[in-house]
Amino acid sequence: MFRRWMPIVAVAAVVVAAIVYGFIPKPVPVAIAKVSRGQLRVAIEEEGKTRVKDRFVISSSVAGYMRRINLEVGGPVAKGGVIFEIEPLRSSVLDPRSRAEAEAAVSAAEAALNAAQENARSAAAEAGYAIKKFERSKKLYDEGYISKEMFDQIEAEAKQKEANRLSAEAAVNVARFELDKASSTLRYSASEGGENHARVVAIRSPVNGRVLKIHHKSEGVVNAGDAIIDIGDPQTLEVTVEVLSSDAVKIKPGTPMLFERWGGDLPLTGKVRVVEPAAFTKVSSLGVEEQRVLVIADITSIPESWQRLGDSYRVEAGFILWEGKDILQIPASALFRYENGWAVFIFENKLAYLRKVEVGHRNGLAAEIISGLADGDVVITHPDESIKDGARVRVR
Numbered sequence: 001m002f003r004r005w006m007p008i009v010a011v012a013a014v015v016v017a018a019i020v021y022g023f024i025p026k027p028v029p030v031a032i033a034k035v036s037r038g039q040l041r042v043a044i045e046e047e048g049k050t051r052v053k054d055r056f057v058i059s060s061s062v063a064g065y066m067r068r069i070n071l072e073v074g075g076p077v078a079k080g081g082v083i084f085e086i087e088p089l090r091s092s093v094l095d096p097r098s099r100a101e102a103e104a105a106v107s108a109a110e111a112a113l114n115a116a117q118e119n120a121r122s123a124a125a126e127a128g129y130a131i132k133k134f135e136r137s138k139k140l141y142d143e144g145y146i147s148k149e150m151f152d153q154i155e156a157e158a159k160q161k162e163a164n165r166l167s168a169e170a171a172v173n174v175a176r177f178e179l180d181k182a183s184s185t186l187r188y189s190a191s192e193g194g195e196n197h198a199r200v201v202a203i204r205s206p207v208n209g210r211v212l213k214i215h216h217k218s219e220g221v222v223n224a225g226d227a228i229i230d231i232g233d234p235q236t237l238e239v240t241v242e243v244l245s246s247d248a249v250k251i252k253p254g255t256p257m258l259f260e261r262w263g264g265d266l267p268l269t270g271k272v273r274v275v276e277p278a279a280f281t282k283v284s285s286l287g288v289e290e291q292r293v294l295v296i297a298d299i300t301s302i303p304e305s306w307q308r309l310g311d312s313y314r315v316e317a318g319f320i321l322w323e324g325k326d327i328l329q330i331p332a333s334a335l336f337r338y339e340n341g342w343a344v345f346i347f348e349n350k351l352a353y354l355r356k357v358e359v360g361h362r363n364g365l366a367a368e369i370i371s372g373l374a375d376g377d378v379v380i381t382h383p384d385e386s387i388k389d390g391a392r393v394r395v396r
Contacts, residue, residue: 053238
């Protein structure tokens with residue numbers, strides 16, 4: 001009798017087992033990551049562009065016939081050297097209106113020269129003070145009264161003030177040459193006779209440097225004020241970055257920077273010098289209008305490491321807002337909002353356990369953990385709605 005019912009009982013047991021097994025939740029496949037300690041950096045990244053700090057656009061001082069320029073882009077120019085020559089046009093040079101404009105240009109050039117000289121005196125005074133401060137600090141540093149970090153900062157300030165002094169002196173030279181150019185217009189306008197009209201106006205370089213761009217190379221008629229050639233020193237570069245206005249409020253002068261993917265093997269270091277106070281509207285590649293702010297930064301790495309960089313080269317600029325070492329951190333993808341705070345799922349014994357955490361600094365990839373986790377814990381990344389507290393999970 002019992003043997004007759006055994007097959008039926010066995011089949012029923014199999015059916016019941018299959019039904020029970022079907023209702024048992026299957027483990028959810030998940031990706032995991034380990035809680036670890038390391039360096040964490042919060043930064044704003046944007047594309048930047050290099051440019052020569054002191055770029056001098058040399059223009060024609062008079063309307064006339066310019067002779068062909070023999071210089072080439074990248075070629076050296078010496079201070080005081082002739083860049084191009086202009087043969088005055090008689091009708092234009094003798095024109096009364098042109099003479100009045102030239103007299104006004106001379107007055108403006110004289111005022112600009114006076115302003116440049118005053119600025120140079122101010123820069124010289126600041127440089128002198130910075131050098132004296134550096135000399136005093138060097139003695140204090142040698143005797144161990146100040147830290148190396150403070151001494152390096154004072155030394156950097158002294159070098160910066162000295163560079164400002166040299167730049168101000170160069171600006172005086174530029175203003176003086178601009179005055180000479182403006183005065184030459186009156187000088188040739190006042191000349192009479194065919195011999196004086198045949199004289200040539202020689203435009204000279206205000207500084208030592210290289211040719212960055214030639215706007216007008218071939219001979220021909222040029223107007224007064226036309227840009228002819230750009231001159232500058234490509235070894236004195238700065239970086240300009242257009243950042244969103246919402247990011248610009250987080251950046252201030254002195255903010256450290258990193259320049260990456262510029263073509264070299266190692267990133268370059270830098271420091272923000274100026275955050276312009278006015279924003280401008282720019283249309284993004286997606287057609288969205290954005291408010292952008294121009295940020296100007298200096299490269300602080302040794303010049304030998306970036307001597308191959310030139311004017312208008314592309315760099316990836318990162319503004320370091322915060323940086324810490326030995327920071328307990330997890331991937332940002334493991335975090336999710338829970339009860340007005342943050343939480344994660346811990347992976348332990350093939351089960352997911354909900355854990356509230358306190359989060360500190362964050363960037364797009366990682367987040368600092370203040371409390372709630374320990375070094376070595378394993379968390380689930382990219383958790384979805386199918387994962388609950390105590391749910392069975394398996395690693396993909």
